[in-house]
Amino acid sequence: MRLVIATYNIQYALGQDGRYDIARIADAVAEADIILFQEVTQNWTRNDGEDQVAELAARLNRHVVFGSTFDSDASAVVDGKVVNRRRTFGNMIASRWPILSSRTQLLPKHALPETMDVQRCVVEGICQTPAGPIRAYSVHLSHISAGQRLPQVEVLMRFIREAQTDALPADGPFPQAWDGDAVEVPLPASVILGGDFNCTADSREIALVCGEMDPHRGRLRRADQLVDTFVAAGHDPLVASTFYTRETAYKIDHLVATPDLAGSVVRSWIGDSKASDHYPVFVELDWAGVTV
Template sequence: MRIASYNIRKAVGLDWRRDGGRILDVLAEIDADVVVLQEADKRFGDRAGVLQPSDLYARLGYRPVDLSTRAESHGWHGNLILYRDRSLVLTDATRIELPSLEPRGAVSARFGPNDLEVIGVHLALGRGMRMRQLEALGRHVTEADHPVLIAGDFNAWRHDAAIPRLLGGGARMILPGKSFHTTRPSAPLDRFVLKGGLQEASAHVHASDLSARASDHLPVVLDLDWPAGLRQPEPEMRP
């Protein structure tokens, strides 16, 4: 099972053109089962989404998890989860309130048949507020009796051992590599945290000619290895 996380900067590339189709092309290169996006909505006005949901499904087979509170938005505070309904069933979805001085929050979706919870985050720039947000996320996941994967832009420039500690016992952080800035990747801002027995098979930064132009972040990718005792999702049946 492949999970990707991508801060798409409102689909504005390094050429300062807003091009949602270019983001879809990058997602096609990655071919993930679940995609967690940050900055999927415009910042001002009606906070309209920058991708076309019809294109997401027609081209890539992705359904958006609808947690928006504005008619034109894709996600909540720019956080959006996409999934392929050929192999996964959405069983629950919720918004997670986080303390913040900015419009920030987290989104959660649970998927069958393996009861995996995926949480998408875009955390604060300042470490003090980021620690408070991680404490709030820790309270959300501490009693979870199912596997949990947290993905997103953590805005942490270093490893920071406090991150898994604040997310509770058994949390393990996965740093695929340096994903920011695309012109000269120097910081692992984008990362994953696993809880509940999940194991990574591999993780990497998706660096391609297209992803180097589409946003100021490179996407990060995690392939999950389902250990014995956790139910593995059925493989996707492609036409």
């Protein structure tokens, strides 16, 4: 089975031309089967209160889940009736196939009184592909510093590792009152993690995800760490860029995976759409599925 996965920080659909256009965002990643989005918003005045979760779901015709890191009141009273709305900012997963279960894990944020930062999260979705289920994760780490990101990566990796025992929406036999609504959810070993890491492949943060770099032996990946699919496709991540200024090698958007998926990489590439200040990253897998 050929499976295309993309990660895309959409900067709330603000393009490099200063124009908001969610249709361009959808078009940029329409070929992907599973898309990991960051900086998706709902009910912000800057783009006329657009619900980008609903818009992307409709335009891509995908199953979606969304996890918000920033959630504030955007409600109104119209003709005496309360209209409930929340102003959100977060991560989203869109899948061609059903997303059987989902969780959102908030990541650590240390308050910086003189520097603007926002709450970050990772969103998990168990996607039921025709070749078998996989666990997909969309993450967005702090843009401020390694000191902010390193605690986030530690929580992120623990969340992924413990998912094979903890990710079920409910444990044990379902009571009779749940019959017909509760579904059995698999806990697949196969993982794809993508997002805006705000750091390059030679950083300490990526070392916690993929293993430390040794000058003689290369990447020293532990058994519980992941593989950079861009590298698995034969590319050097330190000479590429996923940020709007391509004059400087600055690849901060990554797709990493368990070895079974990374070993199935056919190709990986960086898109050229200017619909955001980031470019989407794609990977194509020739994947036969795994035993759950």
